[in-house]
Amino acid sequence: MEEQQQAGQAESKIGKKGFKDFVKLIAATNPPKLILIIALILTLIQTTAGLIVPLMTKGLIDGLTMSALNKSVIFLLLGAFVIQAIASGISIYMLNYAGQRVVATLRTKLWNKVLSLPMPYFDRNRTGDTMSRITNDTSQIMTLIADYLVSFVSNIVAVVGGVALLFYLDWVMSLIILSLVPLTLLILLPVGRKMYKISKKQQDEMAGLTSVLSQVIGEIRLVKAYGTEKQEAEAGDSRIGKMFAFGLQEARILALIGPLFTFVMTAVLVVILGVGGMRVASGLLSPGELVAFILLLFQVIMPMGQFTTLYSRLQKVVGATERIQAILAHEEEPRHSTAIAPKGNETITFNNLHFSYVTGEEVLHGINLTVPARKVTAIVGPSGSGKSTLFSLLEQFYLPESGSISYGGQAITDYSLASWRSKIGYVSQESPLMAGTIKENMTYGLGREASMDEIRQAAEMAYSSAFIDKLPQGYDTEVGERGIKLSGGQRQRIAIARALLRSPDILLLDEATSSLDSTSEHEVQQALSNLMEGRTTVVIAHRLSTVVDSDQIVVLEQGHVTGTGTHAELISNHPVYRELAQKQFVAQDGKPDSEPE
Template sequence: MENEHHLQQDEQQDWKQEKPTKRPNKAGMGRFIKLIASAHPPKAILIIAMILTLVQTVAGLIVPLMTKGLIDGLTFSSLNRMVIFGLLGAFVLQAVASAVSIYMLNFAGHKIVANLRKRLWHKILSLPIPYFDRNRSGDTMSRVTNDTSLIMNLITEYLVNLISNVIAIIGGIALLFYLDWVMTLIILTIVPLTALILFPVGRKMYRISKKQQDEMADLTSVLSQVIGEIRLVKAYGTESREAKAGEDRIYRMFRFGLQESRILALVGPISTFLLTAVLVIILGVGGVRVASGMLTAGDLVAFILLLFQVITPMAQFTTLYSRLQKVVGATERIQSILDHEEEPLELKLEAAKESRDIVLHDVAFSYTEGEEVLHNANLVIPANRTTAFVGPSGSGKSTLFSLLERFYVPNTGEICYGDDPISSYTLSSWRSKIGYVSQESSMMSGTVRDNITYGLGREADLEEVRQAARMAYADTFIMDLPQGYDTEVGERGMKLSGGQRQRIAIARALLRSPDILMLDEATSSLDSSSEHEVQKALANLMEGRTTIVIAHRLSTVVHSDQIIVLDKGKVTGAGTHAELIESHQVYRELAQKQFVEMGERSMEH
């Protein structure tokens, strides 16, 4: 009872807060038409489907007239075989034209939505990282799946039939006037009354449907996040908390479903009542006119059949109106992605296969305006040397990596590769110079071989893959797997251990043969045995390359050619380990603290 009470309160609140819904304006329809045109619809198929739909419509209008002749012929005891054959032919023509046109319309709808989804997918892959920082993955997924499905349903079920429906209505009304203008005028007086009732209901239905779409996007976001991090959920025992969050979303969708059901429960009886009333009036008036000799029995039957052929398209217009409103909203959401600025994939220079110094000139960056993460950073990362970045969490180390990979653009200043700004290179050529190994060891679903060759951009034979794996000290454990290099690693590589994933990531970087190697605390999450193997693999990978390391444990970088200290987004020191011990107080204190802790742990073991 308490849930029902809250349900009623929530529904009343939603009803009060609803704002008037705008009708699909010309600009919205223009965007929709432009979006469909950009999806390269199969025009020939659409034209043929439209012609067949018109044939079906005309055949449908002929059937009542032939039925009139048949009934009148029976009345006068003179069975006309031509009328019977003509009626059967019209039925067959209508059925065949309907079947073929339905298939072709569905083909066209699926083709359009496939092209649109392909375009959206390519667009999403070309969007810059800040877009994904600001938008939930579930919302983006909903644009590709749910919103495009709305467009497909409109095309296959309503839009192309619009012209045939108009012809059916105009032709049907003209034939109704031809058969009996008095009864036709009576019917036409009821049409405005029906519109006054059904159109407001259609707008209400649209508002509810729109909210359902928004709730579906929210639910998709929650589900994708929780399922993607299910191990974290179970490890910390938050199943009940996440169950409650999911239940809240499902309950809100349930509420909107109930509102929709109430409207449908209202629309159904009203539509049935109006249809029955029209039929009773026509039968009453028509019966009188047949009895008086003003109409034949065939005229009355033809009139009723034509009436149904006019009412059905009219009813579709109400649904079409509601669907158009939903699709205009979906179009706006899709267009917001398509209009978003992409990463500049093609600029003027291709990055050559060579090593140069990386130089930062007064680089400043902030994720949020007014909250700088890096402050006027000036530094040089020498070619073919190892440079390590150290500093407390939040000092800007990972941000610096993101700027070097061009996931973000500095607010001010410039990053150069030798004398050329890295922004002058094409993204593909610049990123092809970089090999990245992180502490998370990112893996894709697929085989071990798929993950080692991921992003290579060319075919690699098995021996080449095995050579990279051997240098990464990964070949031995890979060959011990059930299917060797063809073993499936599972979602995000969960079938492998952390050390195994790291060595596969290193093999991937070795196969790529990058000029610049970026290591983001690549051994921090490993046990001592795995770390030893990974360190040997990293030594092979680092040889002869410009290597940039993020380190939290100074013991892993004491032999670096250069160590740069970051603190609160500022470069506070640079030099070798020995030089910084002498000259940098914060670094000295950090080193002393870490090495003392390491000594204590060694004594404990």
């Protein structure tokens, strides 16, 4: 029993904190206050007109005779209806405008926040979960604002004003009605807590389903190639089944609330008709007052029913707010306050660098390495040795646990992040492209308008102009999602053209030719030669034949630098490199101890 009380107190605290967080979240979006105030005033006018109608009806019924009608009352009644309709229509539009505006601002804040989050966030959180925060959770907030928030105030006015008028008409029957309010609250509060739990689980499942869908659809070729449609269908069905189960739980609650309030309303109406009929018969109440009392009663009961819906909706929004706040409160990438921008082409130095993705599982152990300016440095070593991690640290996707990386003697963390990354051109094995045209992909992230002459020149240097010119739409050809309409070699050359337009001082090549056939590899290598000219280049390669002419080769093993030198030097003094070279060159030539000239 004590545990249940503690759980109830905890839930109450969560509810209060969640509501405060929701108010703070809305305030942070700078909602259109004037529009909300006007909508509120119009809603109050609509509510007041609605309360006046029963009183006018009383006068109309009590003054009704067969010979004459009170025309002034009829005109006032019609005027009240017209005012109510106009005020309602305008306020509904304004509330929806305000709701859409708040949610658009919130989605913009969330989207900008997501783009500024560090890479570890994306390592830990599924894409679909983040998408669900921006779309589904914000939609919950919009529904609350547009449909319930301001009407909540008008409902309070309707209830308070309606109750006051009920007491004015007949205090005995009013007391009978008020005796049912505690019973309503006893039903409302536990139901609201239950709805909060269900809606939170439902939103989590929705995020999980979004993740499954985005992952499977994004890799649909893999799914079909390996015949895993049934397996993925079962995974999706499981998520959908759980959402269905939570939906049924929510439906059961709503199915309980609806008939319960209908029963209460019907019971109250029967009691009022019975008691009211006796009071009319005894002369304590006029027929018009009884009709007015019943009309006012409905105007009080309907808002009270909406309070139930509002409460359950608010519980849903509290859950959505918690998840949105978790993203907004997340630490962003370090945006260095200094205005220093790196200049020229300088030496890059790794100073006693230590790094772990997971605490206690170090990936790089005290890396000391110098990358000379305008030279080619190749990093070789077995898979999992930390080669790509060095690139990620150099691009400041992650920060080292200890040690530093300097550029021309200045720590790279002293430079503004945007200016540092603008110095780097990156060409990877996958060569990611965005959905859009070839031209849009070549100029992606350029930060300035590029002329067609510049674009064509970059394409020629990247050995991509020949295949682009053969396409029906040329540079306006759509590449498809992730560049699926182009071959691997074509994507690589578009990525190289993009790097050429960027004209970086530092070039990072991550297995840039490893997945290509010999013809494509030859063309891409020629394009890379143009790109590497006069730049500080760092190459990751598994195939030593592509890097034997590098100015410096670094051997990385299990997060340690175990050798540095030219190909000839490492062949003579590094056993692991020599063994690796012999295996690869034997495999290529079919003859032992064969090396490229």
